[in-house]
Amino acid sequence: MSHTGRPGRQGFTLGELAVRHGCELRGDPALMVESVAPIGLAGPGSLTFLANPKLLAELRHTAATAVVLDAATVDESPVAALVVSNPHATYARIACELYPAAPVTAGVHPSAIIAASATIDASAWIGPHTVIGDGVTVGARVSVGPGCILEEGVALANDVRVIGRATMCRDVRIGARSVVHPGAVIGSDGFGFANDRGTWLKVPQVGSVMVGDDVEIGANTTIDRGAIGDTIIEDGVKLDNQIQIGHNVRIGAHSALAACVGVSGSATIGKRCMIGGAAGIVGHLSICDDVAVTGLTMVSSSITEPGMYSSGWPAERTGDWRRVVARVKRVERLVERISKLERVGRDAQNVDKKQEQE
């Protein structure tokens, strides 16, 4: 049985999609699509896309009504095609039309607790059991889902969406159209302690967190408030789930960090960087613009030139791996053996030369 995807809210003809998204259409403009589905599982009525060349074999057997793809692959399509130079982006735009976000219902759920001094735009929605502190401002068409905490002084710009069960601590600011997923904690204290003869004194964390426009903050991601200045997430940054951002970090516009990344305090990441999953960025360093870091990499000194950086070790059979580890940990012995061979070689040459001289 083919998987036609959950039906979207409405359908479109390929003709209108081609016009609206500037695609070349190969196929019948009257064909209608009303859902999206994976290329290998798509059925009648659904749209799919091809951006990953590894899926070319699946394209050849797709049962979708239409595929968004580029000129290089269009001839392989057995079905109607919307041809465009960046199929993933065009697919994203069409999928947004097929599955539009529900409009925000204005109002405040009666179980929400709202401080008298908070300013909630009349077009915003505040969900059940959400708690909003003194002086909070919530902009137009903002949606704050159930179970959130917005401490005093938090400011959400227009069209922010907080799905639910997120915490924003005092004075945190979130820019327009940003999205905050469940479990995220923004503006909790940074890890600031001064060692005083063996015990730790807490250093008050008096900065806050400034989040730009069009930022996405994943589920259970944590962003610490600044110790003595602000933590800054610039416009368009995308943070996946379970990321940890330390105090006074700055992340440049349009950078994307995959899940489980940790960024230590006072590190600066440039614009348009891409940080792979579970990478660790050491504190007090700087990564320039346009750097990519692959997954599980440790960045422990500043990066000053764009490019791709790595330090992860691919898995192998445990037995083989243990042999490699043992050998590498004794690499100095190999060096000694080489040095000895070199000395022997030099001595031999000297003997030869001496013999020649004799």
Added chain:
Amino acid sequence: MSHTGRPGRQGFTLGELAVRHGCELRGDPALMVESVAPIGLAGPGSLTFLANPKLLAELRHTAATAVVLDAATVDESPVAALVVSNPHATYARIACELYPAAPVTAGVHPSAIIAASATIDASAWIGPHTVIGDGVTVGARVSVGPGCILEEGVALANDVRVIGRATMCRDVRIGARSVVHPGAVIGSDGFGFANDRGTWLKVPQVGSVMVGDDVEIGANTTIDRGAIGDTIIEDGVKLDNQIQIGHNVRIGAHSALAACVGVSGSATIGKRCMIGGAAGIVGHLSICDDVAVTGLTMVSSSITEPGMYSSGWPAERTGDWRRVVARVKRVERLVERISKLERVGRDAQNVDKKQEQE
């Protein structure tokens, strides 16, 4: 002072335990146990077990009333023993009898917010401040603790237990008897963005998450909904805390993932796999059935044969470690030195041969 463990809800004689669990009993069948305790701390009235041979020395001095162990170690026990081939499993069964889960109290706490179109079985419990959306179905004897969010269309099968403060996003399905721990987020958006000339377009995440029967989902673990198909967690899978499962991942039945593991989008893990803590599984790859991966390992290409795989480096003194790192990063120089020695050797041989020929 010995630690006798928190008392269980009831006690059993060794005789009835031996019969019920198919153990050979060494000792007095009338002895009674009513709690469990660690082998080294157990006192009178408590039951302990030996599954880890490292604890054999502690067995010899245990003050427990009885020990569950296997035939190979029974002669070392100074106290009564229940002898069985898999002591850990039998211990688990007995401990479940001593500490049975409290029965679910039927009802809905008055502070819970339940959509009119939701269907809650009369035998289920919905805790305080929990929010349940349109069309949610909650099966028999389900317990949903305080502060949870079940968005529209979520379905919990019979006997599911959600401890509290967990989020299940729209249309997520959880199979029978599964357990969800606090802070878990199931079905939040996957990390799907299409790059469009330097900025990121959100790709609607229209799939959902299907969780099988008898699954356990740890505290603060996150499971993303599928981008364009579903994320699937098969029956009997055990996920520890703080795990991240990307969109469209599939995890095969009875696999167990330890804490802090990250699985990137569209990866497939087979059945009965065991993934060690903080391992990272790169996206769009496949791990076959019966694979074990040790902690902190990076799996960056598909694994097609059962067995154990690793890539973690054991710690050593920082000074020694830095020397190893420096040497390894210049390994090419060692290769050059070896190659030079080989060339010198070959030249010498050639000279020798030439001299012989002359």
Added chain:
Amino acid sequence: MSHTGRPGRQGFTLGELAVRHGCELRGDPALMVESVAPIGLAGPGSLTFLANPKLLAELRHTAATAVVLDAATVDESPVAALVVSNPHATYARIACELYPAAPVTAGVHPSAIIAASATIDASAWIGPHTVIGDGVTVGARVSVGPGCILEEGVALANDVRVIGRATMCRDVRIGARSVVHPGAVIGSDGFGFANDRGTWLKVPQVGSVMVGDDVEIGANTTIDRGAIGDTIIEDGVKLDNQIQIGHNVRIGAHSALAACVGVSGSATIGKRCMIGGAAGIVGHLSICDDVAVTGLTMVSSSITEPGMYSSGWPAERTGDWRRVVARVKRVERLVERISKLERVGRDAQNVDKKQEQE
């Protein structure tokens, strides 16, 4: 424009600060500070500090009213200085005076759900939508923020602060003055399963979690309850965000763990240890007192001597890194080439000796 920092609640003269904190004062004792700010951004009215020698250049241009620093750097200060041997600790104390924690308002929010058998000190605060179970005890001046869950039997000692949206499962104990940040889960079940012919049996987790005095537990950090004894966090331990502590772990007094660290079950960490971000500690091992572990290190066997330990690999260009990885994985071939050269060398020597003998 200079950044003078958020104003504190009150101001102090340098004269009174010098007396109260035992500093030597260089400058006008009548000068007043009322905020703290980063050394490079500080302006009039603000206090800053210098503890990191990397910021010496910024000191020379600071526009702060005064700087806390030590005797070695005081001559570089262009502004008034409070001179002391541990500037970070003294700064922390002064900042605590400038930004004192708000006093706890006694009371229980009407939306909180409190079991009749719970004992809440009259001076404590219980926030909105918090749920408190049977037999819970809450000490003097405790503050429990919004949306928390304290299951039955939880005990919070005097002056504990739970910011909000945290979960403490049954019987968890938290010592005096400890702080719990949002999203933390303390006392959820450990990951205990016994394998029974290919499927997993849950092992009841009957221990609890004992947290000492003056402990800090970061946002979204999880601490599992003991399987069959307790998990123990001793006095003065500082846990950053997103840390995972497995069942039956013990962490010694005044140890500090940075974000994203994972500690597997039954590991023991000594006193005054410092564990770097995202380090992984394997289960059932022991780390002695006064050990430092750098970030992303895997500790897979016990550490019995104080000192610093590492196993992280610093990133480099991906192309260079891949060459290193490929070479290292074939390190055995280098060993063979060296061995062969050694054999050739020995054979040649033997030939030489033989020729000499002839």
